[in-house]
Amino acid sequence: MIKISIDAMGGDHGPSVIIPALAKVATRRTDIRFIIYGREEVVRPELAKQPRLAAVSEFVHCEVAVRMDDKPSQALRQGRWKSSMWKAIEAVKSDTADACVSAGNTGALMAMSKFCLRTMATIDRPAIAALWPTTRGESVVLDVGATIGADAHQLIDFAILGTGMARALFGIERPTVGLLNVGVEEIKGQEEVKEAGRMLREANMASMSYQGFVEGDDIGKGVTDVVVTEGFSGNIALKTAEGTARQIGGYLREAMSRTLMAKIGYIFAKGAFDRLREKMDVRRANGGVFLGLNGIVVKSHGGADADGFAAAIEMAYDMVRNRLLDRIEADLDLFHARNPHAAMGRPTAAVEDQE
Structure with a gap:
C-alpha cells in the first residue's frame, strides 16, 4: 500500500475541494491510503459525505492551519508541531506516509519541508x-x-x-x-x-x-x-x-x-x-514536486479544484511507486x-x- 499524507487545510478552498479530490483518487487507485490532517469541525463533515474514502483513510485533528498569506518564518514559528501542514510533512519523515501533498502557502511548505526533512547530503538547495x-x-x-x-x-x-x-x-x-x-x-x-x-x-x-x-x-x-x-x-x-x-x-x-x-x-x-x-x-499538470529533500512533497496550486488536486495526488503516487528518491x-x-x-x-x- 502507498500512504499519502494530506494537509486538508491548505489552498483557497480547503476540505470542500480536497476531500472530493481524495475520493476521486481512491476510486482509481485501490492500493492507496490517506492520512488526513486538519481541523475536525471542517474536515469530518466533508469526510462523512465520502464513506468509501473514509474506509481507506485515517484522520488526525490539528489545532492550527497555516494561512495562505502567512510569511514562511511566521508559519514555521507558529505552526510548527501543531499545524496540519507540519504534521503532514512530519508523517513522511517518520515513514508513517510515503509522500505529502498540500495546496497551502508555498513559502511555508518549502520552509517546513526543508526544516523537517532536510536536503540530501550533496544538495545545497531544493x-x-x-x-x-x-x-x-x-x-x-x-x-x-x-x-x-x-x-x-x-x-x-x-x-x-x-x-x-x-x-x-x-x-x-x-x-x-x-x-x-x-x-x-x-x-x-x-x-x-x-x-x-x-x-x-x-x-x-x-x-x-x-x-x-x-x-x-x-x-x-x-x-x-x-x-x-x-x-x-x-x-x-x-x-x-x-x-x-x-x-x-x-x-x-x-x-x-x-x-x-x-x-x-x-x-x-x-x-x-x-x-x-x-x-x-x-x-492536468497541477502539482510541483520539491526535489532534493529526504522525502517526497508535492505542492498543488492553491486555487486548484477537485480534479486539479487529484492530479497532484496522482503525481505523488507515481513518484512513490517508481522509487523517485532511490x-x-x-x-x-x-x-x-x-x-x-x-x-x-x-x-x-x-x-x-x-x-
Whole structure:
C-alpha cells in the first residue's frame, strides 16, 4: 500500500475541494491510503459525505492551519508541531506516509519541508519541478520557484534531480537535458549557465544526455525531456504558459459563441475541441514536486479544484511507486563518484535556510 499524507487545510478552498479530490483518487487507485490532517469541525463533515474514502483513510485533528498569506518564518514559528501542514510533512519523515501533498502557502511548505526533512547530503538547495505539457508529450522543468539566482553547481544539482524525476515518471533510462538560456550558442547567457553547461558536457553522465542550451520556445516543443533553469525565470515561464493557455481558451469560447454559424460549426467539431481543451487544461499538470529533500512533497496550486488536486495526488503516487528518491540518490552518487572535484568550492547554504 502507498500512504499519502494530506494537509486538508491548505489552498483557497480547503476540505470542500480536497476531500472530493481524495475520493476521486481512491476510486482509481485501490492500493492507496490517506492520512488526513486538519481541523475536525471542517474536515469530518466533508469526510462523512465520502464513506468509501473514509474506509481507506485515517484522520488526525490539528489545532492550527497555516494561512495562505502567512510569511514562511511566521508559519514555521507558529505552526510548527501543531499545524496540519507540519504534521503532514512530519508523517513522511517518520515513514508513517510515503509522500505529502498540500495546496497551502508555498513559502511555508518549502520552509517546513526543508526544516523537517532536510536536503540530501550533496544538495545545497531544493528545487520545485513541474510537468510541462509539450507537443511531444511532457517534460520536466525545474526550478519553477524555490531558488532564485542559482549558481553553476546548483544548476547541475537541478539537472540530476530532474533526470531522476524523468526516469521515474517517463521510464526513460537516459533522459535528454537542456539548460534554459537566451540563445543556443555557447557564448550567450550568464556565466553561471555557461559554466554549468561546460561541467555537464565534461561529466558525460550515463544517466542523462546533455543537449546544450535551449530557448523559451523550445520548452513547449519538448526539445528535451528535462529543462533546467533557476527559480526566478522558471516561475515566470510557468505562470506565463498557464496564463497563455487560459487566454487562448477564452478566445476560443468567445469565438465559438459569437454567431449562429460558429455555434453550428462547434457542434460538428466538438470532438476536436474537446481534445484541444484537454491538452490545454492546466489542471492536468497541477502539482510541483520539491526535489532534493529526504522525502517526497508535492505542492498543488492553491486555487486548484477537485480534479486539479487529484492530479497532484496522482503525481505523488507515481513518484512513490517508481522509487523517485532511490533513483535520484543513485544518480547523485554516480555523479560525485565520477566528479569528486564538483563538491569543492560549493557555497554553503545560509543558516536561515537550515533552521
